Amino acid sequence: MDEKTNKSNELKLFLCLGVAAVATGALAVMNNNAGRAANPHPVAEAGTESSAPALVTNVVAPIIAEGGTGITVTKASDWEAQYPNEFSTYAKNSENEEHHSYIEAHPYIATLYSGYGFAIQYESARGHTFVVDDVTSTGRPHKLANCFTCKTSDFTAKALNDGDSAYSMAFEDMEAQITDPFGCFHCHQNEPGTLYVTHTYLANALADDIDSQNAQTLSCAQCHSEYYFDPETKATTLGYVGLENATPEKILDYYNNLKDAEGNPYADWVDETTGVRKLKTQHPEFETISAAGGIHPDMSCVTCHMGTAVAEDGTTFTNHYWSSPLDNPDVLESCNACHGDLTATVEAIHEEIMGRCNSIGEELAKANEDLAAAVAAGTLSEEDLAKARDLARSAQWYWDFVFVENGKGVHNKTLATDCLDKAEQYLGELNGVLGA
Ligand code: HEC
Ligand code: HEC
Ligand code: HEC
Ligand code: HEC
Incomplete structure (x- = not known):
C-alpha cells in the first residue's frame, strides 16, 4: 500500500x-x-x-x-x-x-x-x-x-x-x-x-x-x-x-x-x-x-x-x-x-466522514449482492423488485455524492452528513424489502 x-x-x-x-x-x-x-x-x-x-x-x-x-x-x-x-x-x-x-x-x-x-x-x-x-x-x-x-x-x-x-x-x-x-x-x-x-x-x-x-x-x-x-x-x-x-x-x-x-x-x-x-x-x-x-x-x-x-x-x-x-x-x-491547526481539523473530518462512507458502502455492496441473488432466484414480486431497484439507485447516488467529492466532507460537512443519512435510510428500506 x-x-x-x-x-x-x-x-x-x-x-x-x-x-x-x-x-x-x-x-x-x-x-x-x-x-x-x-x-x-x-x-x-x-x-x-x-x-x-x-x-x-x-x-x-x-x-x-x-x-x-x-x-x-x-x-x-x-x-x-x-x-x-x-x-x-x-x-x-x-x-x-x-x-x-x-x-x-x-x-x-x-x-x-x-x-x-x-x-x-x-x-x-x-x-x-x-x-x-x-x-x-x-x-x-x-x-x-x-x-x-x-x-x-x-x-x-x-x-x-x-x-x-x-x-x-x-x-x-x-x-x-x-x-x-x-x-x-x-x-x-x-x-x-x-x-x-x-x-x-x-x-x-x-x-x-x-x-x-x-x-x-x-x-x-x-x-x-x-x-x-x-x-x-x-x-x-x-x-x-x-x-x-x-x-x-x-x-x-x-x-x-x-x-x-x-x-x-x-x-x-x-x-x-x-x-x-x-x-x-x-x-x-x-x-x-x-x-x-x-x-x-x-x-x-x-x-x-x-x-x-x-x-x-x-x-x-x-x-x-x-x-x-x-x-x-x-x-x-x-x-x-485563525484555525491554529487546520491540518488536524481536516484529518478529523476525513476520518469521521470517510469512515462512515466506507462502512455504508460495504453494507450497500452486501445489499447489492443480496438483490442479485434474489433476482437470480426469482424470489421477489414485480412490485418489490421495482421498489428494491429504485431504493438501491437512490442509496448509491447519495453515498457516491460523498465518496467522489474530493473534499471528503471538508467542503461541506453538513451536506456530507445529510447525504450519508439519506444513503443509510434508503439502504435500510432496501434491506427491509430484501428481508435482510
Ligand atoms: C478570519 C478567520 C479565518 C480564516 C483566515 C480562515 N478560516 Fe476557516 N473557518 C473560520 C471559522 C470562524 C469557521 C467556522 C468554524 C466552525 O464552524 O467550527 C471556519 C470553518 C472552516 C472549515 C470547516 C470546519 C468544520 O469543522 O466543518 C474549514 C475546512 C475551513 N474553515 C478551512 C479554511 C481554509 C482552507 C482557510 C485558508 C484558506 C481558512 N479556513 C481560513 C475562520 C477562518
Ligand atoms: C484552472 C484555471 C486556470 C488555468 C488553467 C490557468 N490559469 Fe492563470 N489564473 C487563474 C486564476 C483563477 C487567476 C486569478 C485571476 C484573478 O483573480 O483575477 C489567474 C491569473 C493569471 C494571471 C494574472 C496575474 C496573476 O498571476 O494573478 C496570468 C498572467 C495568468 N493567470 C497566466 C496563466 C498562464 C500563462 C496559464 C497557462 C500556463 C494559466 N494562467 C492557466 C486560473 C487559471
Ligand atoms: C479542464 C478541466 C479542469 C479545470 C478547469 C480544473 N480542473 Fe482540477 N482537475 C481536473 C482533472 C481532470 C483532475 C484529475 C487529474 C488526474 O488525475 O489526471 C483534477 C485534479 C485537481 C486537483 C487534485 C490534484 C491532486 O493532487 O491529485 C486539484 C486540487 C484541483 N484539480 C483543483 C482545481 C482548481 C482549484 C481549479 C480552478 C482554479 C481546477 N482544478 C480547474 C480538471 C480540471
Ligand atoms: C475555504 C477553503 C476551500 C475552498 C473555498 C474550496 N476548497 Fe477544496 N479543499 C479545501 C480543503 C481544506 C481540502 C482538503 C485538503 C486535503 O485533504 O488535503 C480541499 C480538498 C479539495 C480537493 C482535493 C485536493 C487534495 O489534494 O486532496 C479538490 C480537488 C478541491 N478541494 C477542489 C475545490 C474546488 C473545485 C473548489 C471550488 C468549487 C474548492 N475546492 C473550494 C479547502 C477549500
Missing part, C-alpha cells in the same frame, strides 16, 4: 467512461489583460505579520466565451517567456504524480460499480498536467471525444468552434489532434489573466445565476462539477438549470424525470446482475460548495487551492500549482492564523 498521505490517497476524479450510451456580491471590477483585478477583497487581516502573503479573494465578474469558427489555442508552453511565474507554477503540477487504485483500497466498489468501467479501473487523481495521459491509458472502454471535455484545450476550442457535434467525434480522431493538455485556454482563452468560462455547458446550467458567481470559482467549476452525457447528442451536460437546482436531491429528481423512449429514468449504466439503473456521481465540488452552502462563502476555490505567491524578484502572482491548501505553505499559514 502506498502510504503517501491519507488525503491524496483518497482523491477521486474525472474518469471518463466514454461509454457511448453513456462569491456572490458586488461584481464591480472586471479583470483585464494587464493582470489582477483592481479590487482585492481581503478576507482576513491574518498573516500580515508573517512573510506569507495575506489571504486574498478577488471577486471577478464572469465572461462567457463566445462560440464561432476559427478559434485557435495558444499553447501553455508558448506563454512561458511572457508569464514565467504563472508558467513555472503550472509546470510544477507534473511533480504531483502519485496515484493509486481505488479498487484495491476499497474492494467493495467493484460490486457497486459492477458492469461499468469504474469497476475495471479507477485511479486517484493527480496533477492537472497528467489528465490526457490518464484518460488515454485507462483500462476502461472509451469511445467518444466527449471524454476529452475536461482534459485538453484543443477539445474545448473544438466544442466552441463546432458546437455539440464535437462531443460525438471518435475518441481516436480527437486524440490525434491534441497539442495542449490542460492548457491556459480553459480558464483564460488566449488572454492570460482574464478569466473566461470556455466550457459553455456550465453557463447553460447556471443560466442567469452565473452573474452571482465569482469567475475564480467558475474557472474550476468548468470541470469540478457533476455531469452526464446527453443520451441524444452525447454532449457534456450538467444535471440542473439554475443554482438552486444543483443540490443532490434536485439533481437526482432531474435524472429520475429524464425518461428514455421506454419510460425508464436516465441511467449511466444498468447493472445486469440486479437490473438497477445506476447513476455515477462525479466530482461535485462546485455543487457541494456553491449550491449547498459549503465552507467560507466569502472565499473562492482559488483562495484555498491556488493562493498568492511572491517571486524571488518580489512580484506577487497567483500560484498556478493546484493543490491541497495543506500542501501550500503560504495558504496554510494564512488559514492557521
Whole structure:
C-alpha cells in the first residue's frame, strides 16, 4: 500500500467512461489583460505579520466565451517567456504524480460499480498536467471525444468552434489532434489573466445565476462539477438549470424525470446482475460548495487551492500549482492564523466522514449482492423488485455524492452528513424489502 498521505490517497476524479450510451456580491471590477483585478477583497487581516502573503479573494465578474469558427489555442508552453511565474507554477503540477487504485483500497466498489468501467479501473487523481495521459491509458472502454471535455484545450476550442457535434467525434480522431493538455485556454482563452468560462455547458446550467458567481470559482467549476452525457447528442451536460437546482436531491429528481423512449429514468449504466439503473456521481465540488452552502462563502476555490505567491524578484502572482491548501505553505499559514491547526481539523473530518462512507458502502455492496441473488432466484414480486431497484439507485447516488467529492466532507460537512443519512435510510428500506 502506498502510504503517501491519507488525503491524496483518497482523491477521486474525472474518469471518463466514454461509454457511448453513456462569491456572490458586488461584481464591480472586471479583470483585464494587464493582470489582477483592481479590487482585492481581503478576507482576513491574518498573516500580515508573517512573510506569507495575506489571504486574498478577488471577486471577478464572469465572461462567457463566445462560440464561432476559427478559434485557435495558444499553447501553455508558448506563454512561458511572457508569464514565467504563472508558467513555472503550472509546470510544477507534473511533480504531483502519485496515484493509486481505488479498487484495491476499497474492494467493495467493484460490486457497486459492477458492469461499468469504474469497476475495471479507477485511479486517484493527480496533477492537472497528467489528465490526457490518464484518460488515454485507462483500462476502461472509451469511445467518444466527449471524454476529452475536461482534459485538453484543443477539445474545448473544438466544442466552441463546432458546437455539440464535437462531443460525438471518435475518441481516436480527437486524440490525434491534441497539442495542449490542460492548457491556459480553459480558464483564460488566449488572454492570460482574464478569466473566461470556455466550457459553455456550465453557463447553460447556471443560466442567469452565473452573474452571482465569482469567475475564480467558475474557472474550476468548468470541470469540478457533476455531469452526464446527453443520451441524444452525447454532449457534456450538467444535471440542473439554475443554482438552486444543483443540490443532490434536485439533481437526482432531474435524472429520475429524464425518461428514455421506454419510460425508464436516465441511467449511466444498468447493472445486469440486479437490473438497477445506476447513476455515477462525479466530482461535485462546485455543487457541494456553491449550491449547498459549503465552507467560507466569502472565499473562492482559488483562495484555498491556488493562493498568492511572491517571486524571488518580489512580484506577487497567483500560484498556478493546484493543490491541497495543506500542501501550500503560504495558504496554510494564512488559514492557521485563525484555525491554529487546520491540518488536524481536516484529518478529523476525513476520518469521521470517510469512515462512515466506507462502512455504508460495504453494507450497500452486501445489499447489492443480496438483490442479485434474489433476482437470480426469482424470489421477489414485480412490485418489490421495482421498489428494491429504485431504493438501491437512490442509496448509491447519495453515498457516491460523498465518496467522489474530493473534499471528503471538508467542503461541506453538513451536506456530507445529510447525504450519508439519506444513503443509510434508503439502504435500510432496501434491506427491509430484501428481508435482510
Ligand atoms: C479542464 C478541466 C479542469 C479545470 C478547469 C480544473 N480542473 Fe482540477 N482537475 C481536473 C482533472 C481532470 C483532475 C484529475 C487529474 C488526474 O488525475 O489526471 C483534477 C485534479 C485537481 C486537483 C487534485 C490534484 C491532486 O493532487 O491529485 C486539484 C486540487 C484541483 N484539480 C483543483 C482545481 C482548481 C482549484 C481549479 C480552478 C482554479 C481546477 N482544478 C480547474 C480538471 C480540471
Ligand atoms: C484552472 C484555471 C486556470 C488555468 C488553467 C490557468 N490559469 Fe492563470 N489564473 C487563474 C486564476 C483563477 C487567476 C486569478 C485571476 C484573478 O483573480 O483575477 C489567474 C491569473 C493569471 C494571471 C494574472 C496575474 C496573476 O498571476 O494573478 C496570468 C498572467 C495568468 N493567470 C497566466 C496563466 C498562464 C500563462 C496559464 C497557462 C500556463 C494559466 N494562467 C492557466 C486560473 C487559471
Ligand atoms: C475555504 C477553503 C476551500 C475552498 C473555498 C474550496 N476548497 Fe477544496 N479543499 C479545501 C480543503 C481544506 C481540502 C482538503 C485538503 C486535503 O485533504 O488535503 C480541499 C480538498 C479539495 C480537493 C482535493 C485536493 C487534495 O489534494 O486532496 C479538490 C480537488 C478541491 N478541494 C477542489 C475545490 C474546488 C473545485 C473548489 C471550488 C468549487 C474548492 N475546492 C473550494 C479547502 C477549500
Ligand atoms: C478570519 C478567520 C479565518 C480564516 C483566515 C480562515 N478560516 Fe476557516 N473557518 C473560520 C471559522 C470562524 C469557521 C467556522 C468554524 C466552525 O464552524 O467550527 C471556519 C470553518 C472552516 C472549515 C470547516 C470546519 C468544520 O469543522 O466543518 C474549514 C475546512 C475551513 N474553515 C478551512 C479554511 C481554509 C482552507 C482557510 C485558508 C484558506 C481558512 N479556513 C481560513 C475562520 C477562518
